[in-house]
Amino acid sequence: MPSSNSAPRNFDAARYRAFYRTMWRIRLFEEAAIRAVADKLVLGAIHPSIGQEAVAVGVCGNLAREDAMLSTHRGHGHTLAKGADSLAMMRELFGREGGTCHGKGGSMHIADFGVGMLGANGVVGANIVIAVGAAHAIKLKRENRIVCCLFGDGAINRGPFMEGLNWAGVWKLPVLFVCEDNGFAASTRTRAMTSGEGPAARARALGIPAEEIDGNDAALVDETAKRLIGEVRGGGGPRFLVTKTYRLTGHTGVDPAAYRPKEEVEAKWKDDPIARLGAALIAAGLSQADLDAERRAASAEMDGAYAAARETPWPPERRAYEDVQDAGDPRVAAF
């Protein structure tokens, strides 16, 4: 994709300056998370979305707090952009008290219902049918909220993708599906394992209007998401957005991604969505000092979160047995 070096008309510099900050917050949160894995502060797998930040800010920037959002194993960016607190998220990654889920879920299960974030998911594609059900409830309750469901290009080969899209179409549900197409499903190039024209064509075949855009162009994602969300909110039924992007890191925080050539990754770094938005902001009249200030603020926030999370105590033992269910005692003489 060509870099957009000149700002388009309607370029809202103040809005995109805020996006720029959020993109850095996501990037630096995830760099901190990768560091935490190396420092053995995080022992489970994390899935960075470095390189995909424009999708998170562009889509979630158009959701209201009351709107629901469902994410994937690669959900830090979506969650931050939806408004979750970075320290609570960092604590969750570190498995500490005060984490969004009391340290019980970790990176792959971050959720913050307070900001409409109904959960990351460890099972690829599982969020699609849940999102459809959330939208179904909104319709039953005659609410004006919508649901946004994000998933990867690999998820479209699971059955729940077909079942969920069909369901949303049958009931004209208020849901925006966002397929974050980063070209990979773990170590596999998704294309090689996907028949037909891909996600947008599949959505259209199920009667859902679909668009495919450059997902590394934050302003374009923003404009497109705004329009589609407006249509969904207006009662137009489900919409489907494919954002073409690239995962600049490995699949997990420790994956060296040896399955793709170095040159490919280096070339993709030239399409870094943060740098692209920065260039557009400069073209719109901001100074490098303005951009640096945003980055510094994001950096201070994430360094602070890292330091604070690491000092936060572990959850008390009772957390292991809390919120299992109302009936019965989970301990029933286990050992």
Place this chain on the structure above:
Amino acid sequence: MAKITYADAAKRAIAEEMRADPTVWAVGEDLGRGGVFGQYKGLPEEFGPERIADAPISEACIMGAAVGAAMMGTRPIVEMRFSDFALCAIDELVNQAAKARFMFGGQAKVPLVVREPIGMWRSSAAQHSQSLESWYAHIPGLVVVCPATPADNYGLMKTAIRNDDPVVYMEHKNLWGLEGDIDDAPAAIPFGKARVARAGKDATLVAWSATVHAALEAAGELAKEGREIEVVDLRCLWPWDRETVLASVRKTGRLLIAHEAVRVGGFGAEIAAVVAEEAHGALKAPVRRVGSPRAPIAYAPPLEDLLRVTPATIARAARGLFA
């Protein structure tokens, strides 16, 4: 005698069977790069992409297609990556693979090896840590294998591939790197033959999969206290070796079963019930079971550890047999 890892032992068995039988093939996500745990490393190079086949993220279709391919005379090894994701293919396994032979009056055979690793794996949380072996033991038509050692992962994999019925083959994620001895000309290990991992006369301790190693440590502790614990590695949950367990209990008069899975409804309950039915008179103490609390597995290390069956928890329960 040579050394081999748990992962490589199964791989060696697969490679040998694939060389000997052109109908054996493997299918699953990311197999082209050698599998997510490296458990197929080198096999794509030797056998090519048709026999070590990549798959889309389509667990239901991977399993279902393997059922069809098995009915048509091939022997698929199905890679499910984590037992948790195999739940996306439960209909294909439980309603289809397990029942086809019976329902169709013996016309169909479904020779399938479903590899689905189980167990806690540091901070993998509730959807990547489960041990669901007892579910499958409950399903007529399925064989259930839970190897604990490299040698067993070789010998049982050989038998699983040659077997004509669907086998749920559950390796433990924490054991991939475990090294152990293997014979220079190792043999296949038949299903339903337990292994006495440590002989003893005072109590019988039954375990499988990674818990065998915790059980052996616990037995070592008890030995220092003058108690000789016989550790029986069950190896298979179906068919399971009732004779070896009953003979051991008749000798020792005491039984403890330890497993990583949730204690409630775990396979330990079945063993305890059979011993109560068949060897009640031999028991000098109530049967005891060790298993996980009935809670999803938490992410935070200290919470995860609360749910873990350890040598210490097993030893404590074993001491209870003598109280």
